[in-house]
Amino acid sequence: MNIGIFGTGHFALAIGYLINLNKHRITFIGRDASQLRELKEKKRNSKYHSYIFENGLETKSLENYISGFDILFYCLPSSCLQLIRYDKNIPIIFTCKGFSKDFIFNTFSNYGILSGGSYSSEIMNNIPCYMTISSNKDELCSLVSHVIKSKQCILSFNNQPSSIELLGIFKNILAIFCGIINELGMGKNIEAAFLSKIIKKLNKIIDFDEASFIEPAGIGDMFLSCSSTKSRNYSFGKNLMTKKTEPDSNTLVEGFISLRNMKQNLNNDFIIDLNIIIEKIINNYSSEDIKEEILKIIY
Amino acid sequence: MNIGIFGTGHFALAIGYLINLNKHRITFIGRDASQLRELKEKKRNSKYHSYIFENGLETKSLENYISGFDILFYCLPSSCLQLIRYDKNIPIIFTCKGFSKDFIFNTFSNYGILSGGSYSSEIMNNIPCYMTISSNKDELCSLVSHVIKSKQCILSFNNQPSSIELLGIFKNILAIFCGIINELGMGKNIEAAFLSKIIKKLNKIIDFDEASFIEPAGIGDMFLSCSSTKSRNYSFGKNLMTKKTEPDSNTLVEGFISLRNMKQNLNNDFIIDLNIIIEKIINNYSSEDIKEEILKIIY
Numbered sequence: 001m002n003i004g005i006f007g008t009g010h011f012a013l014a015i016g017y018l019i020n021l022n023k024h025r026i027t028f029i030g031r032d033a034s035q036l037r038e039l040k041e042k043k044r045n046s047k048y049h050s051y052i053f054e055n056g057l058e059t060k061s062l063e064n065y066i067s068g069f070d071i072l073f074y075c076l077p078s079s080c081l082q083l084i085r086y087d088k089n090i091p092i093i094f095t096c097k098g099f100s101k102d103f104i105f106n107t108f109s110n111y112g113i114l115s116g117g118s119y120s121s122e123i124m125n126n127i128p129c130y131m132t133i134s135s136n137k138d139e140l141c142s143l144v145s146h147v148i149k150s151k152q153c154i155l156s157f158n159n160q161p162s163s164i165e166l167l168g169i170f171k172n173i174l175a176i177f178c179g180i181i182n183e184l185g186m187g188k189n190i191e192a193a194f195l196s197k198i199i200k201k202l203n204k205i206i207d208f209d210e211a212s213f214i215e216p217a218g219i220g221d222m223f224l225s226c227s228s229t230k231s232r233n234y235s236f237g238k239n240l241m242t243k244k245t246e247p248d249s250n251t252l253v254e255g256f257i258s259l260r261n262m263k264q265n266l267n268n269d270f271i272i273d274l275n276i277i278i279e280k281i282i283n284n285y286s287s288e289d290i291k292e293e294i295l296k297i298i299y
Numbered sequence: 300m301n302i303g304i305f306g307t308g309h310f311a312l313a314i315g316y317l318i319n320l321n322k323h324r325i326t327f328i329g330r331d332a333s334q335l336r337e338l339k340e341k342k343r344n345s346k347y348h349s350y351i352f353e354n355g356l357e358t359k360s361l362e363n364y365i366s367g368f369d370i371l372f373y374c375l376p377s378s379c380l381q382l383i384r385y386d387k388n389i390p391i392i393f394t395c396k397g398f399s400k401d402f403i404f405n406t407f408s409n410y411g412i413l414s415g416g417s418y419s420s421e422i423m424n425n426i427p428c429y430m431t432i433s434s435n436k437d438e439l440c441s442l443v444s445h446v447i448k449s450k451q452c453i454l455s456f457n458n459q460p461s462s463i464e465l466l467g468i469f470k471n472i473l474a475i476f477c478g479i480i481n482e483l484g485m486g487k488n489i490e491a492a493f494l495s496k497i498i499k500k501l502n503k504i505i506d507f508d509e510a511s512f513i514e515p516a517g518i519g520d521m522f523l524s525c526s527s528t529k530s531r532n533y534s535f536g537k538n539l540m541t542k543k544t545e546p547d548s549n550t551l552v553e554g555f556i557s558l559r560n561m562k563q564n565l566n567n568d569f570i571i572d573l574n575i576i577i578e579k580i581i582n583n584y585s586s587e588d589i590k591e592e593i594l595k596i597i598y
Contacts, residue, residue, distance in 0.1 A: 117491025127485065130492030130597060154492065154597060156499070186426065188527060192416025192519035193429030193453065199513045200455070210510035214498045219518065220491035227526030228487060298429060298453060 001025070001147060004066060006084055007075035008035045010048050011095055014120035015073050018153045020055050022146075027058040029066060031083075036061065051124050066090075071143060073114070077254065081107070091140050093133070097168035099258040101265055103206075105162040112140045113164045114148075116156075117220030119230070123152070130154045132217035134164040156216055163209040164217045166202055169262075172233045172255030173274065174198055175225035179237020180277070181294060184287055193298045195226060204270050241290075246282050273297060302326070302446060303365060305383055306374035307334045309347050310394055313419035314372050317452045319354050321445075326357040328365060330382075335360065350423050365389075370442060372413070376553065380406070390439050392432070396467035398557040400564055402505075404461040411439045412463045413447075415455075416519030418529070422451070429453045431516035433463040455515055462508040463516045465501055468561075471532045471554030472573065473497055474524035478536020479576070480593060483586055492597045494525065503569050540589075545581050572596060 001024045005012050008030035016026050030036050035045050036059040043053040066072065066086035071093065074084070078098030086092070093112045094104055104111065116131030123129050133144045133155050141157045149155050158164055174195055181191045202208040212218055225231045229238075233255040240247065247256070256278070262268070263275045277293045300323045304311050307329035315325050329335050334344050335358040342352040365371065365385035370392065373383070377397030385391070392411045393403055403410065415430030422428050432443045432454050440456045448454050457463055473494055480490045501507040511517055524530045528537075532554040539546065546555070555577070561567070562574045576592045 117495070118488050119486070122486045122488045125486075127488050128492065128594065128597065129488045130495055151598070156495075187418070187421045187424075188523050188529065189417050189421045189426050189428045192522050193427065193515060195522055196416070196429055196455075196513065196515040196517075196519040199518060210513050213513050213518070214495065214509045216492065216495040218495075219498060219512070219521070220495040222518070223494055223522070223525065224487050224491050226522065230487065295427065298427065299450070 001070045002068070003027070003147060004029055004060075004069040004072045004090075005075055006030075006062070006072065006080075008032060008039060008045055009075065010120040012073075012075035013045055013049055013051065014118070014123040015075055015095065015114075015148070016053065016057070017051060017124050018148050018150065019073075020053055020057075021150050021152060022148065023055060024147055025056065025058070026053075027060055027069070029060045029062055029064075031062045033061075049121075049124050071147060079257065091137075091143065093144055094165075097172055098254040099169050099261050099265075101261065103162065104165050110137075110140075111135065111161070112137075112144060113161045113168065113217070114144065115164055115168045115221060116216035117224040119224070126152065128152050128154060130156065130216045130220060132156045132158050132164055132215040134158040134161040134212075134215075134217065136161060158212060158215055158217070160209040160212045162206050163202075163212040164215065166206055166208060167212065167215075167218050168221070169255075169258050170198065170202065171222045171225045172253065173259050174222065174255075175231050175233035176237035176240070176253070176255045176259075177274075177277070177294075178226040179234040179239075180241050180281070180290070183238045183241035184291055184294075186291060186294065190294065190298065191226075194294065195222075197298050201270050205266070205268060240278070240281055244281055244284050300324070300369040300446060301367070303328055303359070303368040303371045303389075304374055305329075305361070305371065305379075307331060307338060307344055308374065309419040311372075311374035312344055312348055312350065313417070313422040314374055314394065314413075314447070315352065315356070316350060316423050317447050317449065318372075319352055319356075320449050320451060321447065322354060323446055324355065324357070325352075326359055326368070328359045328361055328363075330361045332360075348420075348423050370446060378556070390436075390442065392443055393464075396471055397553040398468050398560050398564075400560065402461065403464050409436075409439075410434065410460070411436075411443060412460045412467065412516070413443065414463055414467045414520060415515035416523040418523065425451065427451050427453060429455065429515045429519060431455045431457050431463055431514040433457040433460040433511075433514075433516065435460060457511060457514055457516070459508040459511045461505050462501075462511040463514065465505055465507060466511065466514075466517050467520070468557050469497065469501065470521045470524045471552065472558050473521065473554075474530050474532035475536035475539070475552070475554045475558075476573075476576075476593075477525045478533040478538075479540050479580070479589070482537045482540035483590055483593075485590060485593065489593065489597065490525075493593065494521075496597050500569050504565070504567060539577070539580055543580055543583050
């Protein structure tokens, strides 16, 4: 099959790696001309990984109108969603985990979400991953399975893509707050309580399917992000507490951006409450004030 | 109200502490005569904590037939379930998280399960906790709330006690395996995959309510046990891999005991597969063999 991948970063390469194992033809569609050139000529992107693709690969500039593929994978940040132009008859699979102006489920129809506890570095070091492919269309889940499933990539099928999308966004947000609570020394009970309370409140945003939380895209992904200093969002939360200044735009992480974007685009008290905590940290309120705001979420 | 607490250990004291905050009368019902004497005379159990109970407390020996209480809390290990004799008209709330000969839901009727991410040491240092009270009877949830709910103890009501019981048992078992996988250096993807796969397989044991996993007794408790070296079961898993010998009976942890007891008392392939991994570790199989067995669970 003929597969297009939007992106040339960590996760785009990992997805390409998995698809390449199944001998499908891949095309990386990217922005950075030098990375595209290296991919085309040397079959690798040394900025992110030393892996050399064994089978053929093509490249294309993101500026093109994209058509002629059997399926597309979107592995760019959510903030670039506006940049892609493609034939809407082609099914597209999103791996991004952020919120830009609106939810994916409100914006696209012929789509799926691929998500799960999967560090790209581990995938490319041949460590198997277990992911959820979620779509309203069963045949789209089967198509993705045909393209990407192998001993290195185990898939769970799910038909609640809006819930899976929300879990992806919130695993990053929750990781930031776990980092903050940890840095505040409030105790593991509070970290666990905060996590459970937020999950319980997701139905204030959409008609959330609670059973989807047992998916690799739920517990699996959250486990990775919220418990490990390896997680960028978790470390970001810890750093936010120690530095207490507005992070510069280079070090922003997806959870932080999503939270701010959701405040601007959704009218939701619970999102506002979470933003208040972040704003109080940045505006140098005392630890006691921050702790009080965190406890308000729990009560 | 008049509350009886089976046990004098860490969690019995934490439950007593929470109930005491609400000024109810408590009676510790225990086995160890010297601990009971200290509790009676000095209002504390210095073996576990320095906290001195502010309100009056009584003590009773576990050998007595127990009656005359409004509600009972069972805070002993699951292995002691056979030891208690009490008036079955009194509702009883279980906080234990093990499997002895059968499930609590098969053995008791007028009961509830209290469970959640709550380290007893943090509770007694005044850090709030968020727990699930689960019962088939709504009025029993309300009664427990009346007895124990406060700013220090936030409760979530749930009516799927068999699922909550199973999650309690499995959070200990899963923590052992996360410790094992971590010690094997198999990668975070595999830890996350193992966790999600096992949760998905719980319906092979009972008619598992997946939505209950969003409870503090689900994600909250699992987060605490599976991600932290503070957790006894997690450390036990790591030690099992390094020592590779049958642990002596003093260092056994609840997850290990539950897994062995379930093998003996339930006829379930999935439980047998988990036991095989533990047995191969104890019988000094190579790391490669153990890894292969772990991957079998994931595929």
